[in-house]
Amino acid sequence: xxxxxxxxxxxxxxxxxxxxxxxxxxxxxxxxxxxxxxxxxxxxxxxxxxxxxxxxxxxxxxxxxxxxxxxxxxxxxxxxxxxxxxxxxxxxxxxxxxxxxxxxxxxxxxxxxx
Amino acid sequence: xxxxxxxxxxxxxxxxxxxxxxxxxxxxxxxxxxxxxxxxxxxxxxxxxxxxxxxxxxxxxxxxxxxxxxxxxxxxxxxxxxxxxxxxxxxxxxxxxxxxxxxxxxxxxxxxxx
Numbered sequence: 001x002x003x004x005x006x007x008x009x010x011x012x013x014x015x016x017x018x019x020x021x022x023x024x025x026x027x028x029x030x031x032x033x034x035x036x037x038x039x040x041x042x043x044x045x046x047x048x049x050x051x052x053x054x055x056x057x058x059x060x061x062x063x064x065x066x067x068x069x070x071x072x073x074x075x076x077x078x079x080x081x082x083x084x085x086x087x088x089x090x091x092x093x094x095x096x097x098x099x100x101x102x103x104x105x106x107x108x109x110x111x112x113x114x
Numbered sequence: 115x116x117x118x119x120x121x122x123x124x125x126x127x128x129x130x131x132x133x134x135x136x137x138x139x140x141x142x143x144x145x146x147x148x149x150x151x152x153x154x155x156x157x158x159x160x161x162x163x164x165x166x167x168x169x170x171x172x173x174x175x176x177x178x179x180x181x182x183x184x185x186x187x188x189x190x191x192x193x194x195x196x197x198x199x200x201x202x203x204x205x206x207x208x209x210x211x212x213x214x215x216x217x218x219x220x221x222x223x224x225x226x227x228x
Contacts, residue, residue: 035216045157045205045219091157100145100170100212101159 003027004092006105013082013112020067021077021108023092031097034075036066039089039107048090051075082112116140120206120220127196127227135191135223137206146189147207147217148181150174157205163189196227 003026013019025034036048051059051066059066067076079086089109093102119138127133139146148160161171163181180192189208193200203224207217 037219042221043203043224044221045207047216047218050216093157100147100162100164101172102149102157102217103159104157106156 004094004103004105006092006108008108009106010109010111013079013110015084015112015114016081018078018080019082019110021079021090021092021110023075023077023105025073025075025092025094027073027094027096029096029098033095034066034068035093035095035102036064036075036077037091037093037104038086039091041088045091049077079110084112084114086110087112116218118206118208118218118220120204120223122223123221124224125226127225129198129227130195133193133196133225135193135204135206135225137189137191137220138187139189139206139208140218141187143208143210143218145169145209145212145215146181146183147209148191149205149207149219150202151205151222152199152202160191193225196225198227201225201227 005024032053034051038046038048049059049061049064049066051068058068063080065078089107091107092105095102121136146163149157151157159172161175162169178194182190203222205222206220209215209217
């Protein structure tokens with residue numbers, strides 16, 4: 001069964017610093033995709049970054065990068081140079097090949113302070 | 115940038131009433147989804163829809179729920195007889211495909227069942 005674990009309910013970071021949000025996953029399927037979404041206080045879900053299980057390189061999208069460690073089954077999100085607007089809830093999610101559903105973790109609330 | 119739009123943003127209903135939540139997915143997308151998020155909890159998959167039929171559903175998506183694409187642009191979620199526990203944020207999402215495809219989410223409809 002698919003499972004996503006986010007062990008950090010809350011994280012604090014100072015503006016301009018980098019922060020890592022942890023995500024571990026559990027699957028027996030060799031083919032899967034990992035996603036990170038941001039949910040600001042306004043409620044919408046904003047796609048940040050995607051990593052496929054067969055991708056050789058870690059995914060990057062602007063200030064976001066995904067530290068993919070397949071053997072450890074971890075897919076941590078790294079946000080560089082944090083901005084006040086990064087304060088939000090962050091969700092890690094996974095989709096196995098053959099399935100259409102995304103399975104989400106419980107989320108990490110990030111607070112960026114000036 | 116194209117976006118998924120959902121209406122209404124808030125819906126209040128009495129227990130036992132029927133509600134219809136509406137979504138306009140991104141126009142060239144082929145896969146449509148509904149997710150829900152009970153306050154303070156993780157995002158849960160309800161159903162996916164492709165080629166005018168349900169392609170995958172969760173155990174949450176029981177006979178009280180139905181989905182429809184009544185025309186070429188709208189995608190709806192109907193709850194026949196609402197219960198208190200149906201109170202949640204309901205997200206519509208769409209994607210071009212399934213493999214390696216990111217989901218674009220709408221801003222959500224907050225459903226409150228009284």
